[in-house]
Amino acid sequence: MTISSCGTQPTTSAPIAGRWAHLAEVPRGVRAGAGRLVVDALFRRAVQRLPLRVELPDGTTFGGGVHDPTSPLMVLHDPDDFATRVGATGLIGFGESYMTGEWSAPDPAAVLTVLASDLGQLVPAPLQMLRSLVLPGQPARTRATRAGARSNAAHHYDLSNDFFALFLDETMTYSAALFDRLSPAPLWGDLAVAQRAKIDRLLDAAGVGAGTSVLEIGTGWGELAIRAAQRGATVRSVTLSAQQQRLACARVAEAGLTDRVSIELCDYREVDGRYDAVISVEMIEAVGYDYLPGYLTVLERDLAPGGRIALQVITMPHDRMQAGRATHTWVQKYIFPGGFLPSEEVLAQLISRHTELELVDRAAMGQHYAHTLRLWQDRFTAAADQVGALGFDEVFQRMWRLYLAYSEAGFRSGYLDTLQLILRHRDPAAELDAAVTR
Structure with missing residues (x-):
């Protein structure tokens, strides 16, 4: 063969x-x-x-x-x-x-x-x-328990910081960008600008500014934490990837923001404290269906009175989510073990059932993700020799190209979407009263 x-x-x-x-x-x-x-x-x-x-x-x-x-x-x-x-x-x-x-x-x-x-x-x-x-059904070893979540994160994000740098832009942002135009198709030079625009929209919607405290669940390589700190916020960011933590800390230090940003190797379930803004960008997909209620209650628990939660989440149709929830997919086997894409419907149901949060803003940006993925694919393909030099063989490279293409197709066809959701306590006044009496 x-x-x-x-x-x-x-x-x-x-x-x-x-x-x-x-x-x-x-x-x-x-x-x-x-x-x-x-x-x-x-x-x-x-x-x-x-x-x-x-x-x-x-x-x-x-x-x-x-x-x-x-x-x-x-x-x-x-x-x-x-x-x-x-x-x-x-x-x-x-x-x-x-x-x-x-x-x-x-x-x-x-x-x-x-x-x-x-x-x-x-x-x-x-x-x-x-x-x-x-x-095939979902293997038990990839369930997003504390131990399973660490293993799942390491499988993907600890491949190599140098590897991801070959196809990501200078911001090292690994999520959907927000372009100022979709036609004609954005060019590579647009990507870093669009990634910062995405981050700034989330920070604006969450009310992040001077003197605010921010909890970020899912650090990535630190760009959001850096931009929040540059606004005068104090940021606590948590990740399960040792490789990401290492580079994110270096980037924070290079930006001269170590007094404003702490980056911890920590499970979201272990975070304490209350924060003016809780932000999580495309991390919910790693939580797993069974753990979604707990994840949402953690977000609510960690949000200070009057604060806002900003989520960026990949979603899929509710009927397809239900049909495939118990089966094992190629993406789960090779790319994101334990991964699960929720539907917008199930998120709304769980938020209503398990929290006292309400949705105050929603923006869909699936087609922006399709363009983001196309730019990543082009850069990854062009860097084939460099990828090989890092030790990633041809089978791995075909796997990764298919993953990027598979993802682009999902968004370009409309089968997948990416949403920015802004949540707050349903009754901020009542929440403030409750906090005072605790």
Whole structure:
């Protein structure tokens, strides 16, 4: 088996071995064969009605976009193994098939955007009902307990600060940016400006200014803490990533803000005190469904009377969230173990049921995330040699390109969204009275 490039032709590379040895085994047997036949039939039927071209090893093409040379192209280098993997483990198999070079695309995000736009129809409803019976379930080791959360965070964020610096902008911000325009498409030079604009919107909405106290849950590499401190705020930021803490502390020191910012290796459940603003940017996705009520009550507990909570959160449709909640996905297996994307509906339900918080502002920015991810992909692809020099092999690089493309497709198709949500105590006056009597 060989690994193919992002283009239409497979290329020769190192064999799949070491940490990737499990990928060399394609499921076999009667069940695998049956799954292959079902997936092949469903895939061909779906593609015929989609604006997509699929190329087979002999050069023939099929699909609804076959007569449109501008439609996205997906190349099946090994159709049988592709269908077998997908039949055995669903989206995990789909992703692993890309990692092994069984399929490729000149623009994977374009292909995945077409598929994501039709996700509800790709698998017939009767088969969707069997999802929890035939697909792998969530492994217990990735549950976001205190120990599990640390392990999950290390898996992703402790890869290497140098690695992330190769595709992030100078702010080292790893979340959706907020551009001043979406058309024409933003350029690389726009990204750092857009990241600061996103942060400033959150700080403004949370009322962060001179003399305010800020709790940040999920430090990243420190840009939000730095900008809050530059406004005159005192910031306590917590993270579970040792690598992020190390670089964030260095960046804070370089900015001359060590007297205003503390960055701790600490679980959000262990934070005490009350703060004028509690801010958390795209960290809730690591909390896990079972721990969402506790996370929300921690936010409420840590918020001072009259203060505000600013959340940036990735969401997905409620019905899809419910359908996939118990199953294990490719992103969870390889990229974000323990990750869970809530729906806006479930967040509203849990906030109402478990807290005395109310929503006072909401902004959607999913298409901004699509552009952010495209810029990251372009920079990551251009840095392939440097990524390799850091010790990340070709299989890892294909995995990471697919992750970025997969994410872009989710936002570009509208299947995913990113929201900035601003919360406060439902009755600030009553909360103040309660605080006085405690």
